Amino acid sequence: KQEVTQIPAALSVPEGENLVLNCSFTDSAIYNLQWFRQDPGKGLTSLLLIQSSQREQTSGRLNASLDKSSGRSTLYIAASQPGDSATYLCAVPPNTGNQFYFGTGTSLTVIP
Amino acid sequence: DTAVSQTPKYLVTQMGNDKSIKCEQNLGHDTMYWYKQDSKKFLKIMFSYNNKELIINETVPNRFSPKSPDKAHLNLHINSLELGDSAVYFCASSQTRAGELFFGEGSRLTVL
Numbered sequence: 001k002q003e004v005t006q007i008p009a010a011l012s013v014p015e016g017e018n019l020v021l022n023c024s025f026t027d028s029a030i031y032n033l034q035w036f037r038q039d040p041g042k043g044l045t046s047l048l049l050i051q052s053s054q055r056e057q058t059s060g061r062l063n064a065s066l067d068k069s070s071g072r073s074t075l076y077i078a079a080s081q082p083g084d085s086a087t088y089l090c091a092v093p094p095n096t097g098n099q100f101y102f103g104t105g106t107s108l109t110v111i112p
Numbered sequence: 113d114t115a116v117s118q119t120p121k122y123l124v125t126q127m128g129n130d131k132s133i134k135c136e137q138n139l140g141h142d143t144m145y146w147y148k149q150d151s152k153k154f155l156k157i158m159f160s161y162n163n164k165e166l167i168i169n170e171t172v173p174n175r176f177s178p179k180s181p182d183k184a185h186l187n188l189h190i191n192s193l194e195l196g197d198s199a200v201y202f203c204a205s206s207q208t209r210a211g212e213l214f215f216g217e218g219s220r221l222t223v224l
Contacts (some may be wrong), residue, residue: 031210038212043116043202044214087153093210098145098160098167100213105153 002027004092006103013080021106023090025059028068030092035064035075037086038105044089047057048075080110115139118203118216125193126224133188133219135203141208144186146178147202149218155202161186162209193223 003026013019023033032051032082036044036073048064050073063076077084087105094100118135123130137144144160147155159178160167166178175191190197203216 032118032212034212036213036215041218041220043217044204044213046212046214049212089155093213098159098171098209102155106205 002030002092002094002101004090004101004103006088006090006106008106009104010107010109012109012111015080017080017110018076018078019080019108021077021088021108023073024093025071025076025101027095028071029095030068031095032074032093033064033066033073034091034093035062035073036085036089036091038089039086047088049098077108080108082110082112084108085110114119114217116203116205116214116216118201118219120219121217122220122222125223127193127195129193130189130191131193131221132190132204133201133221135186135188135216137184137203137205137214138206139207139214140184141205141207141211141214142183143206143211144180145204145206145213146186146188147204147215149200149202151199158188158201159186160209190221193221195223197221198223 035047043097050056050066062077068072087107089105091102115138145160146158179187200218
């Protein structure tokens, strides 16, 4: 059974810093990996989707990398802003069945 | 236009009542889901519905039933509400079983 973990559980940084969020998965046979952000009281917003054949995906100040062999993905946020404060989750789809596997999330606070 | 929309956003009701939450997606996706997010923010799949194939996760009580009038809608009906049903319920959709997931804003259910 796939297990997805995210470290750290919480992170607090001053505005302007570059930061890295980590996501690990136990079964490397994945179709893709998706990063989301969730603001308090809101739904999950898709940030980036990396296909299994890709190593990186970029959107603005966000860069996600994928290393299937080591079971890891990182989300790099450049020049962090207070508006980046949210919970970030990673998820991988199922190989069978309907259960997407979600990490437990990293709660990010960017201090002005 | 909101891609995945669900109503109501907030629902407060008494134990024993029956309630429904509606979900609509305008993305043309083939698969829709219902997730439950508990107080610890953990996301748990309840149902998925794809081309009239319903997959019900075994831990979901049979008081919960999904209803799909067409491909763009997947409603959640809950009978005999219990205190433990209080949570945020998210609707989501994807083009395929392993495709990019898009979430609605969530429906916060409070059972008194």
